[in-house]
Amino acid sequence: MTLLEVRGLSVHYGAVQAVHEVDFTVEEGAVVSLLGANGAGKTSTIKAICGAAPYRGSIRFRGRSLPQNAARVRAAGVGHVPEGRHVFGGLTVADNLRLGGWGKRRDRSSEIYQLFPRLAERRRQLAGTLSGGEQQMLAIGRALMGEPDLLLLDEPTLGLAPVLCDEIFDRIRDVSAMGSTLVLVQQHTSRALALADYVLVMRGGRVIARGIPDDFADEEALSAAYLGDEMPHGGLNNLEKT
Amino acid sequence: MMQYVASGLVSGGIYATMAIGIVLIYRASGVINFAHGELATFGTFVVFACWSAGLPLPLALLIGLLVGAVASPCIEAFVLSGLRRRTHLTEVMATVALFLALNGLTLAVFGEETHEFPALVTGPPIEAFGLVMSRQSILVLVVVAGLTLIMAAMFRFTRLGAAMRAVSESRESAELAGLPVRRIVWSVWAVAGMAGVLAGVLIAPIVYLNVNMMIDVLTKALAGAVVGGLTSVSGAITAGLLLGVGESLVAGYVSTQLATPFVFLVLVLALVVRPQGLFGSAPKVKL
Ligand SMILES: Nc1ncnc2c1ncn2[C@@H]1O[C@H](COP(=O)(O)OP(=O)(O)O)[C@@H](O)[C@H]1O
Ligand SMILES: [Mg+2]
Numbered sequence: 001m002t003l004l005e006v007r008g009l010s011v012h013y014g015a016v017q018a019v020h021e022v023d024f025t026v027e028e029g030a031v032v033s034l035l036g037a038n039g040a041g042k043t044s045t046i047k048a049i050c051g052a053a054p055y056r057g058s059i060r061f062r063g064r065s066l067p068q069n070a071a072r073v074r075a076a077g078v079g080h081v082p083e084g085r086h087v088f089g090g091l092t093v094a095d096n097l098r099l100g101g102w103g104k105r106r107d108r109s110s111e112i113y114q115l116f117p118r119l120a121e122r123r124r125q126l127a128g129t130l131s132g133g134e135q136q137m138l139a140i141g142r143a144l145m146g147e148p149d150l151l152l153l154d155e156p157t158l159g160l161a162p163v164l165c166d167e168i169f170d171r172i173r174d175v176s177a178m179g180s181t182l183v184l185v186q187q188h189t190s191r192a193l194a195l196a197d198y199v200l201v202m203r204g205g206r207v208i209a210r211g212i213p214d215d216f217a218d219e220e221a222l223s224a225a226y227l228g229d230e231m232p233h234g235g236l237n238n239l240e241k242t
Numbered sequence: 243m244m245q246y247v248a249s250g251l252v253s254g255g256i257y258a259t260m261a262i263g264i265v266l267i268y269r270a271s272g273v274i275n276f277a278h279g280e281l282a283t284f285g286t287f288v289v290f291a292c293w294s295a296g297l298p299l300p301l302a303l304l305i306g307l308l309v310g311a312v313a314s315p316c317i318e319a320f321v322l323s324g325l326r327r328r329t330h331l332t333e334v335m336a337t338v339a340l341f342l343a344l345n346g347l348t349l350a351v352f353g354e355e356t357h358e359f360p361a362l363v364t365g366p367p368i369e370a371f372g373l374v375m376s377r378q379s380i381l382v383l384v385v386v387a388g389l390t391l392i393m394a395a396m397f398r399f400t401r402l403g404a405a406m407r408a409v410s411e412s413r414e415s416a417e418l419a420g421l422p423v424r425r426i427v428w429s430v431w432a433v434a435g436m437a438g439v440l441a442g443v444l445i446a447p448i449v450y451l452n453v454n455m456m457i458d459v460l461t462k463a464l465a466g467a468v469v470g471g472l473t474s475v476s477g478a479i480t481a482g483l484l485l486g487v488g489e490s491l492v493a494g495y496v497s498t499q500l501a502t503p504f505v506f507l508v509l510v511l512a513l514v515v516r517p518q519g520l521f522g523s524a525p526k527v528k529l
Contacts, residue, residue: 052418074420086415088408095404102405102421142419 003028003150003181004049008057011044011205018044020205021057026150026198031182033192033213036202042185043083045202046154049073049183050080061150075103079148083155083185085139089128093119096127096138100145112141115171133164140171151175154185169195189216189223245373246494247487252379252448254486255386259441260456260463261470261478262393263434269410269473270430271318272330276337278438279460280344281317283453285310285439286446287352290359299360303443307436314435315428323424349453359446382444389437390479396433397475406430410473458502462489465509471518 004026011019019041026032036042047053051066051073059066066073074080088096097109097119113120116137122130127138136156143151153172157165169191176182176195186192193199193213201209201216209216260279267275289306293299317340325332363377397403405426409416416423442456449455466485470477485505493501 047418050418050420070417070420071422080418080420082415082418086412086418088411088415088419090411091404091407095407098401099404099408099419099421102401146420 001028002026003062004183005060005063006045006049006057007060009045009048009059010056011041011048011053012056013044018205019048019055022202022205022207024200024207024210026181026183028149028181029179030197031176031184031195032198032200033196034183034185034200034202035187035189035192037187040202041205042202043154044205046080046083046152046183046185049152050078052080052082074146074148077147077149079143079146079151081136081139081143081151081153081156083158085132085135087127087130087135087138087142089126091127092124093127093130093138094123096142097145100142102146104145104147106147108145108147112144115144115174116141133160133168136160136164136168137171140168140175144175148180150181150183152183152185155187156184157186157188157191165191244371246490248373248375249379250487250490251483252375252382252486253490254466254483255382256441256445256459257463257466257486258479258482259386259389259437259444260459261466261482262389262475263437263441264463264467265470265472265475265478266406266430266434266437267318268467270406270427271322273318273322273333273337274464275317275434276334276460277317277340277344278314278434279456279463280341280348281310281314281435282438282442282460283456284313284344284348285435286359286442286451286455287348289439289443290357290446290451291352293360299362303362306439306443310435310439311432312435314438315431318431319424319428345453352453354453357451359443359451361447362443378444378447382448385440385444386479389440393433393475402426402429462486462502462505465505468509469512 002025006022006024009019009022010017022041022045024032034042034045044053048055049059049066051068051070054068061076061078064076066076066078070080088099091099094109097112101107101109113123118134119137119141122134127135130138140153140156156172157168160168172182172184173195184192184195193216196213199209199211199213199216200207260282263278264275267273267278285306288309289302292302292305297305317337321336321340322328322333325336361378363381365377367374367376368380397407405416405421406429408419408421409423409426409430413423416426441459445459446455462485463482466482467478469485470479470481472478485508488508489501489505492504
C-alpha cells in the first residue's frame with residue numbers, strides 16, 4: 001500500500017527554487033533512501049513533507065492531503081529527525097523525549113531507552129552536554145516518541161565518527177525491522193544503499209535517478225550522478241529508470 | 243531599618259510579579275511588552291466591576307484572571323503576528339501603541355475616578371519581630387513566594403513547562419520537532435497576563451485603583467526585568483525585590499523624591515556595567 005505520495009512538489013525560497021516538480025511514492029514498510037550532494041534539495045523536500053517549509057504541489061499521506069503545518073503533520077503520524085538534530089540543549093534527555101510525545105497518551109520512553117541504552121544512562125543530563133552521536137540518538141528517540149507511521153531522517157550520521165555511524169545505522173535498521181516506514185536522506189551511499197528498498201537520487205532540485213539498490217551497484221556511476229561530475233560514459237542514462 | 247526593608251519587599255514583590263510576565267513574554271516572543279501593565283490595570287478594573295456588581299471577591303478575581311489569560315495572548319495573536327514587517331522597532335511601536343490604547347480603553351470603560359479596592363484580607367496590622375505590617379502586605383509576600391514556587395514547578399515538572407522552555411530556546415527547533423509553537427507561545431502570554439492581573443489586584447488595595455496605577459509599577463518592573471537579565475525569571479524576581487528594597491531605603495534615609503530616580507539610576511548602571519543582567523545570558527537583541 002502506498003503510504004506517502006508526492007506529486008509535483010516545488011519549494012521556493014524567495015526567488016530561489018530549491019525543489020522542482022518532484023514526484024515519488026513511499027510504500028508502507030519500505031526504506032527509501034534519498035541521495036544527493038549538498039544543495040540538491042533533499043532537506044527542502046523533507047521539510048515540505050513535514051509541513052516545515054511552504055511548497056506547491058500535492059503531498060498525500062494514506063491518501064489524504066497533509067496540512068502545511070508541522071504540528072499537524074506530526075499528529076497525522078509523520079515523524080521528523082531534522083538535519084542538524086535540533087535537540088533542546090537546555091532541556092534534559094527525559095524532557096526532550098517527553099516533548100516528542102506531545103499529544104500522545106502512551107509514554108514510549110521505556111522503549112526508547114531500550115533502543116538507546118546510552119540515553120537511559122543520561123536521562124537527567126542536559127541534551128546540550130551530550131556528544132554528537134548521543135544527540136542524534138536523542139533526536140531519533142524524540143521523533144519515535146510520537147509513534148510515527150512514517151519516519152523521515154535527514155542526514156542522521158552527518159559529522160559523526162564512523163563507529164557511531166554504524167551504531168546509528170544499526171538502530172535505524174532496528175526501527176525499520178519493527179515495521180516503520182522510513183525515508184532516509186544521506187550524502188554517503190554505501191550504508192544508505194545497504195538499508196534501502198528503493199533509492200532516489202536528487203540533483204539541482206530534481207530527482208535525476210531512481211530504482212532499487214541493485215540498479216546502483218555501479219557506485220562510480222552513482223557518485224558521478226549525484227556529485228554532479230561530468231558523466232564519464234553515459235552512466236546517468238543507464239541509471240534513468242523513471 | 244527592617245521596617246523599610248519589609249515595605250520595600252512588598253513593593254519589590256509587586257515589581258517582581260510584573261517582571262516575571264515581561265521576562266516570560268520576552269523569552270517566548272522576543273518582545274518587550276509595554277502594554278503588560280495596562281492589561282493588568284484593565285483586568286484589575288474587571289475584578290473591581292464584578293465585585294461592585296455583587297459577586298464574591300474570589301469569583302471576581304477568577305474572572306479578572308481569565309480576562310488577563312485571554313487578552314494577553316490576543317496581543318501576540320492579533321497584533322504582533324499581524325505586523326507586516328515584524329522588526330524590533332515595529333514590535334515596540336505596537337506594544338507602546340497598545341499601552342496607550344488600553345489605557346484609553348480602561349478610562350473610557352471604567353472612568354477616571356480613583357476607587358478604594360477591596361483588600362483580599364482584612365483585619366488589623368500584624369506586629370512581629372518589631373515590625374508592623376498590614377495583612378495585605380503580608381499577603382503580597384506570600385503570594386509572590388507562592389507564585390515563584392508554582393512557576394518553578396511548572397517549568398520543571400510539566401510537559402507544557404518543558405515546551406515553553408523549548409520554544410524559548412529555539413523556535414525553529416520546536417517547529418521542526420512538530421510542537422504546536424504558536425499555541426505554546428500563547429500559553430506563555432496567558433500565564434504572564436494572569437500574573438499581571440494578580441499583581442494589579444495585590445497592589446490596588448495599597449495604592450487605590452486608578453487608570454494610571456500600573457504605569458509606575460510597569461516601568462520599575464521593566465527595570466527589574468532588565469537588571470535581572472531579561473531572560474531569567476529568577477533574575478527578574480531577585481532584581482524586582484532588590485529594587486523595591488533599595489527604593490524603600492532611599493526613600494527612608496535619603497529622600498522620597500530620589501526613590502524613583504534611584505531605580506532608574508540602577509537600571510542605567512546595570513546597562514553600562516553588566517548588560518547581561520544579574521543572571522541573564524548575553525542579550526539576544528538590541529532595542
Ligand atoms: N532557508 C533557505 N533560504 C534560501 N535558500 C535556501 C534555504 N534553504 C535551502 N536553500 C537553498 O536551496 C537549495 C537546496 O537546499 P537543501 O534543500 O538544504 O539541499 P540539501 O539538503 O540536499 O543539501 C540550496 O541551493 C540551498 O542553498
Ligand atoms: Mg540537507
